[in-house]
Amino acid sequence: MSQTTCRETEGRLDAYLADELEGRELQEVIEHLAGCPACRRLAEAQDPLKMFVPLAARENEGGGEARWDGFWEELSGRLEARPPRTGRLLRWPVAARWSAAAAAVAATILVGLFLVQPGDTVLPPPVDSTAAVEPAAEEEGLVEGMYIQRIAEALPARIIERSGEVRELRLTRVDERENGSVNLYRAGGETAPVTVAGIQEAEQMESIIEYSLVIGDGEDRGEEEVRVVSFESEQFPFGCEGFREGE
Amino acid sequence: MAARSSLAGSMDEREVIRKAREGDQDAFEELVRLKREKVYWVAYQVVGREEDARDISQMVFLRVWKSLHRYDEQYAFNTWLHTITTRLAIDFLRRQGRKQALTDEFDETRPGEQAAPSPRLPDQDRQLEAGEIQQVFNRLARYLTERQRSIFVLREFQGLSMKEIAAIVGCRESTVRNHMFQARAVLREKLKRHFPEYLPREAGPEVGE
DSSP, X not given: OOSSXXXXXXXXXXXXHTTOOOHHHHHHHHHHHHHOHHHHHHHHHHOGGGGGGGGGGGGGSOOOGGGGTTHHHHHHHHHHHOOOXXXXXXXXXXXXXXXXXXXXXXXXXXXXXXXEETTTEEEOOSSOHHHHHSOOHHHHHHHHHHHHHHHHHHSOHHHHHHHOOEEEEEEEEEOSSTTOEEEEEEESXXXXXXXXXXXXXXXXXXXXXXXXXXXXXXXXXXXXHHOOEEEOTTTSOOOHHHHHHHO | OHHHHHHHHHOOHHHHHHHHHTTOHHHHHHHHHHHHHHHHHHHHXXXXXXXXXXXXXXXXXXXXXXXXXGOOTXXXXXXXXXHHHHHHHHHHHHHHHHHHHHSOSOOXXXXXXXXXXXXSOOOTTSOOOHHHHHHHHHHXXXXXXXXXXXXXXXXXXXXXXXXXXXXXXXXXXXXXXXXXXXXXXXXXXXXXXXXXXXXXXXXOTTTTO
């Protein structure tokens, strides 16, 4: 059980309730309160929410073995099933790289590039600006082809059929606004073309939580509603390393 | 299993992580075994459903396997793990939220998890079961945004510092404090309204502000 005594905990209680404890002290108090109803009652008298502290100990309660039945088997199966990072897509001729559905959606893609960082500062993309503005047509086709193809592969076909045109590709991270997220990279519907450097730059920030594709008519139904597809990056492991290797 | 026990016996956590990082699947299996309860329970407290927490745990470990080469050993492994878990759980809730907005109200009658706790008055001296406390928390936490809920869980249950939480959810410390404040205010208000029988008796309904 807890190493910390009731006396030590009582001595820290005021600081704990004022949310001023950090580090080991905080963790020791939580651990003690989770296992000591008497001390917890003292804390609860000041803040009723401390009734929830025992939930902190649930990860140690044991008895959840059944939950893990088959977990590793399932996981290891998925590890082995991961696609190689250098995709066969990269060696296909441009036209053949796109499936019919992907070609249909790719044709509607206009490309734009925004890089937004915490604090809502909108910065110009920190990439070679000439390349960002005027990429070789073939490079643009390559990048679009690869990404749209991979998205199309990951998407259930029925969503593509039902949803009409693709409006936007985004790489997103959580931001500090209430329900918000920051687009590290956004392509579609605006002015500048997709570039490898722009996507790489975004991916290097390592905090991407979502790759999303906007499909359909954003103006009529609102952007949030049409943002019907999102992927965690490990489920949808496209990356620029693969692209470089493929080149 | 022989491989598992020999790994557990001979390797400390850092070594397990190092080996897994080099692509050793036995070491990775051991790492999963060491961390799965933590990952599962953080995910569970954020999303509130057992099967979803298990699915998220799968995604977390897939991500860990894929990204281990980027893990910098000078940082705490648990913080890194919390970052992945929390972000995937938040992302999961956002997608759920979009789906639910299109369909119906939150399913309240999931057996064993979302069902309302029994309305009987808890005896002040009775020690509440974790399961009962969990049900009350699950009911009330629905009123929080995914961000508020995650921050509350990381602070109140994992005991992480404001600085760590800020890094995990990707915002400033002041913003984390603000979310914490909001989360607590909402939970206190909803606790008082929906489960007054759980308020400490001698404290009365006004305490806790």
